[in-house]
Amino acid sequence: MHEESEVLVSREGAIVTLTINRPRAKNSLNRAVFDGLRAQLAQLRHDDAVRAVIVTGTEGVFCAGADITAFEAIRAESLLGERAAAGGGFWSELGSFPKPVIAAVERLALGGGMELALACDIVIAGESTKFGLPEVKLGAIPGAGGTQHLIRAIGKSKAMVMLLAGDFIDARKACDAGIVAEVTADGQALVAALAMADRIAANSPLAVALAKDAALCSFETPLASGLEHEKRNFFVAMRSADNHEGQEAFLSKRAPKFTGQ
Amino acid sequence: MNNNEPVIVGAVRTPVGKRGGCLQKWHPVDLLGETMRQLVERTGIDPLDLDDVIVGCVLQWDQQHGNLGRHAVLAAGLPESVPAVTIDRQCGSGQQAVSFAAHGIQAGAYKLVIGAGVESMSQAPMPPSFKLGAPLGAQYSPRELARYQDPPLLPQGASSELMNKRFGLTREALDAFAVRSHQRATEAIQAGRFNDQLVRLTMDPLDPDSPVVAADEGVRADPNPGKMAALKPVFSEDGATTAANSSQISDGAAALLIASRAYAEQHGLKPRARFVSTAVAAADPVIQFTAVLDATRKALQESGLTLDDIDLFEVNEAFGGVPLMFQQEFGIPDERLNVNGGSVAIGHPLGSTGARMLTDLLCELERRGGRYGLQTICEASGTANTTIIERLG
Numbered sequence: 001m002h003e004e005s006e007v008l009v010s011r012e013g014a015i016v017t018l019t020i021n022r023p024r025a026k027n028s029l030n031r032a033v034f035d036g037l038r039a040q041l042a043q044l045r046h047d048d049a050v051r052a053v054i055v056t057g058t059e060g061v062f063c064a065g066a067d068i069t070a071f072e073a074i075r076a077e078s079l080l081g082e083r084a085a086a087g088g089g090f091w092s093e094l095g096s097f098p099k100p101v102i103a104a105v106e107r108l109a110l111g112g113g114m115e116l117a118l119a120c121d122i123v124i125a126g127e128s129t130k131f132g133l134p135e136v137k138l139g140a141i142p143g144a145g146g147t148q149h150l151i152r153a154i155g156k157s158k159a160m161v162m163l164l165a166g167d168f169i170d171a172r173k174a175c176d177a178g179i180v181a182e183v184t185a186d187g188q189a190l191v192a193a194l195a196m197a198d199r200i201a202a203n204s205p206l207a208v209a210l211a212k213d214a215a216l217c218s219f220e221t222p223l224a225s226g227l228e229h230e231k232r233n234f235f236v237a238m239r240s241a242d243n244h245e246g247q248e249a250f251l252s253k254r255a256p257k258f259t260g261q
Numbered sequence: 262m263n264n265n266e267p268v269i270v271g272a273v274r275t276p277v278g279k280r281g282g283c284l285q286k287w288h289p290v291d292l293l294g295e296t297m298r299q300l301v302e303r304t305g306i307d308p309l310d311l312d313d314v315i316v317g318c319v320l321q322w323d324q325q326h327g328n329l330g331r332h333a334v335l336a337a338g339l340p341e342s343v344p345a346v347t348i349d350r351q352c353g354s355g356q357q358a359v360s361f362a363a364h365g366i367q368a369g370a371y372k373l374v375i376g377a378g379v380e381s382m383s384q385a386p387m388p389p390s391f392k393l394g395a396p397l398g399a400q401y402s403p404r405e406l407a408r409y410q411d412p413p414l415l416p417q418g419a420s421s422e423l424m425n426k427r428f429g430l431t432r433e434a435l436d437a438f439a440v441r442s443h444q445r446a447t448e449a450i451q452a453g454r455f456n457d458q459l460v461r462l463t464m465d466p467l468d469p470d471s472p473v474v475a476a477d478e479g480v481r482a483d484p485n486p487g488k489m490a491a492l493k494p495v496f497s498e499d500g501a502t503t504a505a506n507s508s509q510i511s512d513g514a515a516a517l518l519i520a521s522r523a524y525a526e527q528h529g530l531k532p533r534a535r536f537v538s539t540a541v542a543a544a545d546p547v548i549q550f551t552a553v554l555d556a557t558r559k560a561l562q563e564s565g566l567t568l569d570d571i572d573l574f575e576v577n578e579a580f581g582g583v584p585l586m587f588q589q590e591f592g593i594p595d596e597r598l599n600v601n602g603g604s605v606a607i608g609h610p611l612g613s614t615g616a617r618m619l620t621d622l623l624c625e626l627e628r629r630g631g632r633y634g635l636q637t638i639c640e641a642s643g644t645a646n647t648t649i650i651e652r653l654g
Contacts, residue, residue, distance in 0.1 A: 012452050127464075127472040175470070183472045185283040185464055192475035195456045 007036030026064035065111025132168035204242035268532035271518035294336035317354025356615025446602025511608030515616035552645035572631030578603035
């Protein structure tokens with residue numbers, strides 16, 4: 001772990017925690033953060049020993065959004081190509097990441113920070129966390145999935161209040177609306193995320209990946225295609241060694257040993 | 262094999278909350294009741310089989326008086342036929358409750374018992390002795406005081422300075438120990454080492470959708486040695502005990518399920534540990550803290566084990582000097598002492614701590630595949646408990 005690095009990496013068994021480390025800028029997102037997260041995800045994708053990833057921020061703050069000093073760099077970018085200053089390939093890397101990703105959120109998840117949380121599979125938040133997409137107040141709009149993910153997560157009317165008025169909501173409201181899975185006491189989101197990741201990592205990594213893949217498919221397809229997609233994944237899971245192991249372990253009342261095969 | 266041998270078949274605890282913190286809304290009866298409810302649920306026992314519930318609690322007034330254990334049984338929704346008793350061995354109350362549970366099984370009087378501890382230092386009024394410079398409490402009788410005139414009996418904080426002096430424990434050593442406690446507890450929390458034994462609680466007992474309490478609240482991820490060194494000693498100007506190198510004032514509960522081997526086998530409960538010895542001792546009530554040494558010698562002698570046989574030591578960090586004194590007297594290697602931090606970082610809900618430590622000790626032995634664990638707690642007025650357990654399976 002490099003103290004100077006914008007993204008810190010720690011590993012505990014099958015769980016990897018990626019921590020945005022720009023505390024003086026409230027962990028806002030810049031090119032170095034995007035590149036760091038993207039490089040880590042690209043590597044973790046192929047590491048079979050890793051079963052869940054947590055994304056969080058240093059010093060009790062998740063992420064205050066895009067770094068405002070990077071706006072010039074974003075404006076200067078070509079409209080063609082990867083548009084790396086705004087995250088570029090990082091967002092597609094995260095969007096297609098096959099393993100569970102949990103956001104452990106404290107205090108601020110604003111703008112790009114909220115988009116980052118929305119792009120993760122599960123969000124766990126300290127109770128004082130503020131969520132918001134205030135881009136319109138700066139004459140911009142969300143550019144990393146904010147409009148698309150939010151409306152799917154909480155529905156049109158509630159999403160529009162946040163998108164058009166730039167209103168913030170707290171963690172309890174975000175939980176009621178469906179953005180957040182679990183609210184914790186302040187400062188305990190990461191611990192709760194680790195506990196959640198432990199529960200996920202105890203399951204078959206293959207079944208978890210197939211379930212995530214089928215669930216995310218629902219955002220992209222009509223129901224009939226989604227159901228067909230799910231059925232195919234179901235039969236793949238049923239023929240896996242993990243499924244046999246799960247059945248045997250259940251019948252003999254022992255903990256299963258899953259291999260992902 | 263002795264069918265009456267007591268074995269631990271379940272152990273859970275709450276996260277420890279700071280006084281006025283995330284567990285402050287929990288009435289101590291409900292806090293313990295919920296802990297026991299989840300213990301029963303997890304172990305899958307028939308609660309009608311519970312012969313007794315033995316609960317340690319120290320501040321037995323207001324919300325915590327009138328046999329708190331019985332109230333907790335009723336609040337937990339356990340059958341009305343489950344009895345309970347509440348005991349007081351000061352800071353070792355939770356440990357003593359578990360010992361009594363084991364003894365009852367050994368004697369053949371019980372087959373299945375809960376040994377537990379609880380304290381809400383947010384809700385129960387604090388004893389007068391917690392105020393600096395306050396006179397000793399009303400429990401000190403004229404004849405007892407007359408027996409100890411020179412030197413006189415003292416509140417625990419003042420006694421900690423006598424210990425620091427007698428055993429040559431410096432401010433630097435105490436502060437370094439406090440930093441180590443926070444660092445080790447942080448590491449344990451971040452590695453999820455406490456997760457298996459924690460019961461699930463929300464901040465508001467009446468609102469299941471309120472924030473989840475997921476971890477011990479008092480642990481500092483980034484303890485600041487500079488700030489610690491700047492604190493003034495609390496009990497005497499040239500002393501070494503400060504707020505930072507003493508235990509924290511806290512809320513919490515813990516509960517262990519103890520069964521006879523025969524009951525465990527008949528009901529498919531996995532024996533997780535057995536009791537090798539459960540000793541109590543008492544020594545000088547002026548210095549108050551040295552009985553942990555006597556109780557430990559007694560427990561070792563009873564067990565036939567040596568210090569080298571013990572994989573893990575848990576010594577309550579009522580004051581940082583206690584584990585340091587223990588370590589110095591017995592020559593305990595640092596890597597076997599309070600390996601996941603202690604009451605300095607985690608907090609010290611008085612009656613709960615003994616059961617909390619035993620729960621954490623057992624789970625850590627299981628995690629490492631260790632065999633023997635020793636736990637000791639110093640208690641006000643100079644008593645102490647030492648328990649040695651052996652992990653099974």
